Amino acid sequence: MIEFRGVTKRFPDGTVAVDHLDLVVEAGGITVFVGPSGCGKTTSLRMINRMIEPTEGTISVDGRDVAATDAAELRRGIGYVIQQAGLFPHRTILDNIATVPLLLGWSKAKARSRAADLMELVGLAPEMAGRYPAQLSGGQQQRVGVARALAADPPILLMDEPFSAVDPVVRESLQDELLRLQSELGKTIVFVTHDIDEAVKLGDKVAVLRVGGVLAQYDQPGQILARPVDDFVDNFVGRDRGYRGLGFLSSDAIPIGELTTVALGEPVPADDAWVLVVDSERRPQGWSNGAERGGATVVEAEHLVPGGSLYDIGSGSLRSALDAALSSPSGQGVAVDAEGRVAGSITADDVLRALDDVRRDVAAA
């Protein structure tokens, strides 16, 4: 647990970066500091491992005031992933990852074998061990950055806009990777970003900070999207927060309807209505109707219209259910089971009715 108590940081030029911050970062979860530039999110992060010293107030880690610790010792016990990875250009990937274990006095062999394990954990091919950072892509460098931070198995991980320099596709896979890692490792992670989408995707709790370092709202991401405390948070969270907020609502209440399917290679159905085409394993392949088939007698792959997104009944949210319905050419969203086989259909109306139920439950609670 990390606790900020009345923490203020005033820089020598008079700028107040953080203003009377009181906040508790719970152990074992991801807490995201998010806000526009100048909101003090990075300053707040860097005060945890004493890269920056607060002007007033105290920060404690597991009840121990960090100001009373030896800074270098403290830092070796807290993983840190910096913007643009910040890898040591003159050290190989393996030696980059082994940095903290070596600082802690591990033997070279032990540190390197630990580093090799971490390369595997973050999904880096073993042949990269002897390369230098400049020989890796941005996404791979970020993985090395994460592996380096985890090398000495610290209970706390500080991540300072770690994914801001990579393209959106790579960023998304790095985020997914982080969530997967976190589900295995259960670290206490403090994550700084200016991207609200990243914040709500990763955060168990999100702290929205405003310019001048004042905490605007600190809550679970679903709550921040559903109930921004003021105009600043509302604006910052963005235009389609209603839709994105659906991502945090359970879709268990949505009824799954019947869905007519036809397998590839079977005779065409009697009527011309939209029908979902599946393969022999009942996995969706696309949609077909009379107009698209143009008189063919057998359902063939070239007559298919691509389907929309799929709604996974096991792990989906109202957002994924609604998106499946809206993106389907027939208006019927395709619900699939964990194996990707068709389970039935959902419609936008079903989703909205389910949303009504959720709202009633929330109001009643």
Added chain:
Amino acid sequence: MVWEWVPRNVDRIVELLGEHLLLSLVPVLIALVFAVPLGWLANRSAPARAVLIPASGLLYTIPSLALFVMLPGVLGTQIKSPVNVIVALTIYTVALLVRTIADALAAVPSMVVAAATAMGFKPARRFVSVELPLAVPVLVAGLRVATVANISLVSVGALIGLGGLGGLFTDGYQRNIPSEILTGIVLTVLLALLADAVLLAAGRFATPWDRARRSGA
């Protein structure tokens, strides 16, 4: 031209070559010891930089002959002591290297330094294991300039009787032996080229990461 001069004086040429090498390279090594901490200081503190960088520039403008002649008075050494030449060239080399080292350290990406701090490096170890190695490519470039400059400057010492191969110029001029002068010039140039090549190779060897980056693999 009387080429027989060369084979008849091989021993002397070799002796002067050795002297030249010693007088030009020892100052580089001594200067490095002084310039690294001074460059570190100039990079770290703005007031120190404001003093050190102009001061080192100023040092370099002192005419070399004047320095050779002045130093025995200042140091209390014999006029023909090699110490004079070594001290003078050390001063020039420090003057060249302080700025180079300060700039090389300033060019180390701040993210890398911040990451090192965040990993738990203490400042001294961070300097030795992160900042200094990353400064090596620029540092070697500075060393090459300083070394070649020294090899050329040593010759001036011949005017006070201590100039390595420069002795061949003064002697050849006084006794009118063009082949002696030419031998001096050719050997000085070869020595400079050789020293430059050795430093270049050593720099490459010491920075495998830079090679990897350059090859774009």
